[in-house]
Amino acid sequence: MRRRALGQFFTPPALARLMARWCLADGGRTLLDPAVGTGLLVREALRVRPLLRVTACDNDPVVLAACAATLPATVDLRCADFLTDFPDERYEAIISNPPYLGYKSLPYPESIFAFYDQLCGIRINRQSNLYVLFILAIARRLSLGGRASILVPSDWLNGNFGTPLKAYLLREQLLDGLIVFDPNDTIFGDSLATACLLLLRRGRQEAPIRFAYLCRPPSGDETDLDQFIAQAGAVACYKPGELDPERKWLPLLPLPAARRVSTAEAAAGFVPVGQLASVKRGIATGANDFFVLSREQARSAALPPSLFKLCLSRASHAPLADITSDDIAGLLERNSKVLLLDPPPGELPPSLEQYLQYGVSLGVDRRYLPAHRRPWYRVEQRQPAPILVTTFARGAVRFIFNRLLLAHLTAFHGITLHADLRSEDWVCERALLSYLLTPHASSALRAQQRLLGAGLHKWEPADIAQVLVPDLRRFCPGELAELAALFDRHCLELRANHGRTALQELDRCWSELLRRM
Numbered sequence: 001m002r003r004r005a006l007g008q009f010f011t012p013p014a015l016a017r018l019m020a021r022w023c024l025a026d027g028g029r030t031l032l033d034p035a036v037g038t039g040l041l042v043r044e045a046l047r048v049r050p051l052l053r054v055t056a057c058d059n060d061p062v063v064l065a066a067c068a069a070t071l072p073a074t075v076d077l078r079c080a081d082f083l084t085d086f087p088d089e090r091y092e093a094i095i096s097n098p099p100y101l102g103y104k105s106l107p108y109p110e111s112i113f114a115f116y117d118q119l120c121g122i123r124i125n126r127q128s129n130l131y132v133l134f135i136l137a138i139a140r141r142l143s144l145g146g147r148a149s150i151l152v153p154s155d156w157l158n159g160n161f162g163t164p165l166k167a168y169l170l171r172e173q174l175l176d177g178l179i180v181f182d183p184n185d186t187i188f189g190d191s192l193a194t195a196c197l198l199l200l201r202r203g204r205q206e207a208p209i210r211f212a213y214l215c216r217p218p219s220g221d222e223t224d225l226d227q228f229i230a231q232a233g234a235v236a237c238y239k240p241g242e243l244d245p246e247r248k249w250l251p252l253l254p255l256p257a258a259r260r261v262s263t264a265e266a267a268a269g270f271v272p273v274g275q276l277a278s279v280k281r282g283i284a285t286g287a288n289d290f291f292v293l294s295r296e297q298a299r300s301a302a303l304p305p306s307l308f309k310l311c312l313s314r315a316s317h318a319p320l321a322d323i324t325s326d327d328i329a330g331l332l333e334r335n336s337k338v339l340l341l342d343p344p345p346g347e348l349p350p351s352l353e354q355y356l357q358y359g360v361s362l363g364v365d366r367r368y369l370p371a372h373r374r375p376w377y378r379v380e381q382r383q384p385a386p387i388l389v390t391t392f393a394r395g396a397v398r399f400i401f402n403r404l405l406l407a408h409l410t411a412f413h414g415i416t417l418h419a420d421l422r423s424e425d426w427v428c429e430r431a432l433l434s435y436l437l438t439p440h441a442s443s444a445l446r447a448q449q450r451l452l453g454a455g456l457h458k459w460e461p462a463d464i465a466q467v468l469v470p471d472l473r474r475f476c477p478g479e480l481a482e483l484a485a486l487f488d489r490h491c492l493e494l495r496a497n498h499g500r501t502a503l504q505e506l507d508r509c510w511s512e513l514l515r516r517m
Helices: 014-021 039-048 059-070 112-119 130-140 160-171 225-232 261-266 293-302 325-335 350-362 428-434 438-447 461-465 475-498 503-517
Strands: 030-033 053-058 076-079 091-096 142-154 177-182 195-201 211-215 235-236 271-272 277-283 309-313 339-341 387-390 392-395 399-402 413-418 457-458 468-470
Touching: 014 039, 014 091, 014 142, 014 195, 014 225, 014 428, 030 039, 030 392, 039 053, 053 059, 059 076, 076 339, 091 130, 130 142, 130 195, 160 211, 211 225, 225 235, 225 325, 277 461, 293 339, 387 428, 399 428, 413 428, 428 438, 428 468, 428 475, 428 503, 438 503, 468 503, 475 503
Parallel strands: 030 053, 030 091, 053 076, 091 142, 177 211
Antiparallel strands: 142 195, 177 195, 211 235, 271 468, 277 413, 309 339, 387 399, 387 413, 392 457
């Protein structure tokens, strides 16, 4: 728990060896590890070049003491914060597995961001992970011709917070390569983050930049990084001018079995979801355990039904392609937590006053989101969406028709078509869902997903909004009605568990429609 709180995740030895060999390949004589941890990366570097002059630092004295016992006395170990207390020295090689902490957990004030804004000439996204600051600080300490190998999660490649970092690396001509590991390989052990090896080289000019996707982690038998990539992955090379920092970079990887949406598709009647609909996250309560109750919990607290609205708080609450009144009745009967506390304005009943006092005793009112609400117990109001999207998924993302317009928490994003496409019988919503169910949509969805690890994928509202889909405005009412009816048949088949004929027919129907577009 202490390591996780500090954002510390250890590097597999076989990968550490490849990182050390790559950053020392040009004969570097000075090496820096700015977050040395237990010293594994430094030990591997000294195996490559025993006479290397090494400087290493860490701001965790406990870990640093353990590290000192494993490294030779010639290593210059410093107990310092690399971002605030480390001198601006230059090194021919830098190797690092920096700490990973989300922006809500960062122990730094706004001034540290402002300092690096000015130092690097960019505006750093304030929702950046801590490792972004480390990458910027590392880049500035590379001497001319120097190399850096940095192991970080891959979320910056598709995340908005990565845009300034990508722009900086391209502007300074530092980016030499990106190597992303298969998300099913848990390189970081107990973290779900997908590993990305970032390779920097100062003074590389306009040489092509390698983007590699690795299908397996290193075994320890590989002699160098190039050999490993040749054996275990696929590579694409890009000129610096071909890389746009504003765009997602994960789709640029040569992913196995992935097919990019072609230029022809993008031009022939396909539009981003965001042109047809708004995509918004679900309700964030800040304390689901307190604000979302089962029917039995509500009864035990003597809280009347008028204080609640029905909600979907977990992806498991909607396992099929739609959700019906029978589904909700079953969830209530099984005492699933589907009652969202949402008291109307006005005088509070005594039972609610008592329950809120219980929340205060737990410190719920002091948590981040409740503390910023007035009153703290009034959850945010969001209109329910007719189409729900699971935020996380192992495998393919799931889309659900929210027939009852139930409230939904952050386990789901919501898609609401623009007013000109809405109708009382939800024809366009069901037609869009029918497309998203078919293999035709799979490559466009993969292009926008964020890879975490252990097969876990993540989508933000902005990712869903960028997925290319057929422009529903190009189809006649009869075509849309046929698609909607097939979607309804598919929902019934899923419930009856008697075949997939409707889904097969949907696939054929969309194939014909797309052929005519």
